[in-house]
Amino acid sequence: MFHYHCLNPISQVGLDGFSSLYVQTDNINDADAILVRSAAMHDLELPENLEAVARAGAGVNNIPLQKYAEQGIVVFNTPGANANGVKEAVLAGLLLASRDIVGGINWVQSERQNDLIAKDAEKEKKRFAGNEIMGKRLGIIGLGAIGVLVANAAARLGMEVYGYDPYISVDAAWNLSRDIRHIKEVDEIYRECDYITIHVPLMDSTRKMINKDAIDKMKDGVVLLNYARDLLVDEEAVVDALRAGKVKRYVSDFPNPTTAGAKGCIVTPHIGASTAESEDNCAKMAVKELIDYLEHGNIHHSVNYPECDMGICSTVCRIAINHRNIKNMIGQFASVLGEADLNIANMANQSKGEYAYSLFDLDTMVTPQVIETLKKIDGVLKVRVLK
Ligand SMILES: NC(=O)C1=CN([C@@H]2O[C@H](COP(=O)(O)OP(=O)(O)OC[C@H]3O[C@@H](n4cnc5c(N)ncnc54)[C@H](O)[C@@H]3O)[C@@H](O)[C@H]2O)C=CC1
Numbered sequence: 308m309f310h311y312h313c314l315n316p317i318s319q320v321g322l323d324g325f326s327s328l329y330v331q332t333d334n335i336n337d338a339d340a341i342l343v344r345s346a347a348m349h350d351l352e353l354p355e356n357l358e359a360v361a362r363a364g365a366g367v368n369n370i371p372l373q374k375y376a377e378q379g380i381v382v383f384n385t386p387g388a389n390a391n392g393v394k395e396a397v398l399a400g401l402l403l404a405s406r407d408i409v410g411g412i413n414w415v416q417s418e419r420q421n422d423l424i425a426k427d428a429e430k431e432k433k434r435f436a437g438n439e440i441m442g443k444r445l446g447i448i449g450l451g452a453i454g455v456l457v458a459n460a461a462a463r464l465g466m467e468v469y470g471y472d473p474y475i476s477v478d479a480a481w482n483l484s485r486d487i488r489h490i491k492e493v494d495e496i497y498r499e500c501d502y503i504t505i506h507v508p509l510m511d512s513t514r515k516m517i518n519k520d521a522i523d524k525m526k527d528g529v530v531l532l533n534y535a536r537d538l539l540v541d542e543e544a545v546v547d548a549l550r551a552g553k554v555k556r557y558v559s560d561f562p563n564p565t566t567a568g569a570k571g572c573i574v575t576p577h578i579g580a581s582t583a584e585s586e587d588n589c590a591k592m593a594v595k596e597l598i599d600y601l602e603h604g605n606i607h608h609s610v611n612y613p614e615c616d617m618g619i620c621s622t623v624c625r626i627a628i629n630h631r632n633i634k635n636m637i638g639q640f641a642s643v644l645g646e647a648d649l650n651i652a653n654m655a656n657q658s659k660g661e662y663a664y665s666l667f668d669l670d671t672m673v674t675p676q677v678i679e680t681l682k683k684i685d686g687v688l689k690v691r692v693l694k
Pocket residue numbers: 364365366367386387389390393448449450451452453454471472473474475476479506507508509512513534535536560577578579580581
């Protein structure tokens with residue numbers, strides 16, 4: 308029996324993927340696994356028995372990845388599962404920034420008692436006029452799951468699309484329309500584009516990457532869109548640039564005291580991925596990842612441990628070891644198992660940065676003493692026995 312705890316509401320369609328072997332618990336201390344969306348986990352101490360955290364979404368800046376890796380806790384995310392939801396929100400953002408649709412709706416609302424509203428609308432509508440996006444130049448920073456979808460959709464809407472991503476994956480490159488212009492220096496995006504949208508993860512290297520220096524290089528009247536994370540942008544600098552007329556509109560999905568209500572800011576309450584489809588997709592993928600890890604020890608889409616897949620164990624037992632990526636770990640595991648007269652039928656060892664993961668399928672059941680000996684090896688962070 309496995310227990311899981313949800314730190315945020317998770318789509319029932321996804322949770323239905325758990326078999327009768329799984330029970331939801333309100334007590335985090337009983338949990339083998341946690342499902343989370345945007346809840347902040349940096350100050351959350353996790354119990355020793357916890358095996359995994361699955362982020363039903365893309366961004367993992369709310370999770371202390373290294374701290375959990377040190378505890379042998381594997382953190383997963385769900386790459387691409389909510390990308391279409393965000394793409395559609397970005398398209399809405401492009402249109403909302405181009406025409407004063409929000410102002411127009413608010414005007415109609417404020418005139419709802421006015422019997423002459425139809426006639427007055429014809430006089431007032433020039434205040435809410437704007438421009439079309441067709442033929443305008445859109446710069447996309449970050450061509451991952453979301454950036455690629457935004458690029459292709461904007462190109463189909465007749466925009467001239469510039470894409471910048473020095474670390475683009477082979478898959479993303481294959482999925483990118485040939486109409487997208489490949490930009491090698493981000494300054495070219497700043498210099499040339501009428502609209503700039505950012506789709507990179509929040510990391511130390513990307514924090515405040517859109518700052519005053521970057522804004523100064525942009526075209527006058529540029530529109531900035533941020534459906535990635537507010538901390539990627541120096542928003543004080545953006546608000547100053549809006550006041551000065553340098554930036555025309557700032558569209559953000561992350562409300563905070565700097566941007567909420569500020570002139571020229573169009574801010575939504577982090578709803579980029581809040582569609583039934585995205586929520587279901589993320590939850591389904593997260594649950595699948597947890598099941599494969601808890602039952603079979605396989606790792607797919609982890610952000611702090613390597614990919615590792617040995618399928619379903621067809622021998623008597625499988626040992627899963629989370630450990631540091633240092634020399635002679637496999638040698639030590641093999642000698643402990645050999646000394647205990649255990650034959651290794653199959654094995655896998657993968658590493659990612661400072662951490663590594665090993666699976667051993669054995670022909671005979673391992674004893675608790677052998678597991679204790681493995682746990683005592685310097686650099687071992689967690690050992691599990693799986694059937
Ligand atoms: N508003 C919302 O509800 C949502 C927001 N997000 C945010 O969007 C971000 C991106 O999501 P995905 O596209 O799914 O992630 P992804 O991991 O598929 O793509 C990120 C891309 O950014 C690129 N990148 C990294 N550093 C870069 C840099 N310095 N310059 C240019 N490119 C760089 C990477 O190479 C990668 O291709 C997430 O990390 C998350 O913060 C994601 C989903 C929903």
